[in-house]
Amino acid sequence: MPRHDLPRVAIVEDDPIMGESLVERLSLEGYRPLWLTTGAAALEWFGAQRPDLLLCDIRLPDMTGEELFQALLPRLGGTPVMFMTGFGDIGQAVRLVRAGADDYLTKPFVVEEFLARIAELLRGRSPDDPDAALGRSPAIRQVEHLLRRVADVDSTLLISGESGVGKEVAAAFVHRISRRAPSPFMAVNCAAIPPDLIDSELFGHEKGAFTGAHALHRGYAERAGNGVLFLDEVGELPHPVQAKLLRLVQERVFFRVGGEKPLPFQARLVCATNADLDGLVRAGTFRRDLYYRLNVIPVAVPPLRERPDDVLPLLQAYLHQYAEAFGRPAQRLTPQAEAAALEHDWPGNVRELRNRIERAVVLATGPWISANDLFPERHVVDRFGTGTGWPPLMAVRDESERSHILVTLRRADGQLGRAADLLGVGRTTLWEKMRRLGIAAEQTE
Known part of the structure; x- marks a missing residue:
């Protein structure tokens, strides 16, 4: 080096x-x-x-x-x-x-x-670790390994996962590391386009094809060129458009609305959904033949609650991004904020995480982000049994110790002896504190 x-x-x-x-x-x-x-x-x-x-x-x-x-x-x-x-x-x-x-x-x-x-x-x-481009957790590293293996294969990818897990990020990653990287990455949210416009938006239309079509319009499939066409929420496509998409996949051609000349489709198709497409097929709202053509290489992105090792790195990365973009002083998360983030289930996944840290950075008045900055809705909850919602000094001390021990245990990979060394206390002392503060023994496994 x-x-x-x-x-x-x-x-x-x-x-x-x-x-x-x-x-x-x-x-x-x-x-x-x-x-x-x-x-x-x-x-x-x-x-x-x-x-x-x-x-x-x-x-x-x-x-x-x-x-x-x-x-x-x-x-x-x-x-x-x-x-x-x-x-x-x-x-x-x-x-x-x-x-x-x-x-x-x-x-x-x-x-x-x-x-x-x-x-x-x-x-x-x-930030430049090539083995952790999408995250550090074993679950997301498996996804990344699969994406790297198929990056230069032209077979269709079907990326599934809950809303907000980063399906478009995964699709963009495939584009970035593939030989198609110099060509466009064309992302389309099928759920955001009105049903009566989606045919024209995807495949384009000829001049005069319908009322208001005053000029030739090239759709996303054409503008993608030799790059990647990414269709997010593909389960939302109307049945007539599903038929046209099936032809595009099978024959690698498409027609503009009102057009008679077949146009070659040169891009790689990557689709994503947060719906159960197999269930939609059984319900008759999604074509079975299209489902099989799209589901050539299935990629399941796990929710953030199953990737706890990714929570803090993502928070830190977005914290620095927004602090720099907004010119804000916030640069760090307090241990209490880290512990609260690790305990949160993140039902909105990475999208929720981004929203929370963006709001916290915008409203921060000092150099670090607290747990209440990340989770302001918890501030009014009386977690200390006082009936006022305002914690007594002893409860604040216990909560601070509990949060710091949780963060230290995670840094020590759950090893009690190493965590005790980091905290400057004996192993027995740490164990007694964990027992008193209600920290489960599983934290040390």
Whole structure:
């Protein structure tokens, strides 16, 4: 790998021995370390560029690591942050993690553990991982693997899944990685076009074909060229249009409305539905022969509730996208927001997730998004038994601890010992807290 493509790690550490040791070891491990000795130097450097990872000591000569973190937060974007701390500053490190930092290590630390943690942070935040273009969860990786295998096959794809799971994203991904990528990706929502217009919109019409047809109109099938024609909600097509689509699939030709000359269909057809097409066939509302012609390569996109590993990466990605687009200060999710997101069923799938994070970013007044920003409808629910809807201090503390433990367990892959190390408590202490806070033992499996 060229040197400029290696991950850049910014180190803010005033101790010369520690700083030199980190630079030397990170260089040997294939990183590009940059050593800064003061908070002021870090602020100046971050004004022009951004590293792939920030490694920061909590005690600096001109400011604390916490002060530096607060100052840098609007510029960090998706940059992961790890703090190094002595035993006496663990409380401050925990407070920083709750405020949006990603991890901390207590000095002196084992080098192998240190390297493993930064590798995990960099791997988790890398947007260019070719093996995780659609998500990290095993379920969506299986979908991606199938799509990669059939990207350059011209057989028809039928993508199924609940509304909002990302069927069009999957279709666009196939187009992007295929040899047809230079040609158009023509997406059509069949449910959004009035039934009396869909024939003309799909296949076009000749001048004078009907009242109001004042000029030749080329439909989506023609404009797709050598690219991809994506028909979303294909189950909504009227029966007459289904017959024309069947001819297009079988004979690779179509006719414009009012036309007599057959036109070649050169694009690849990809269809999607959130309906049970097999059930529609049995009900007589969808042609059986068309169903078999479309369902050559079936692809089922699982709902977001079955892909919990994708929730936080999607939230982070859309958070940064909307924060940059709207010029908003929000850059991070609090641990409580992450825990609430992981506990949510996401009935609206990725579309709901996008809507929630967009609204939260627009309304945010500070640098991070809270659980109430994501789920404002829960704010009025009295979850604490007070009868007022306003939580007492002890309940807030317990809820905060519970949320932070849940997030830590997920980061530790459910391993209780590792989670206890991350939290700076003993395994028995963590287990007792989990029992008291009602965290199921399955979280550790």
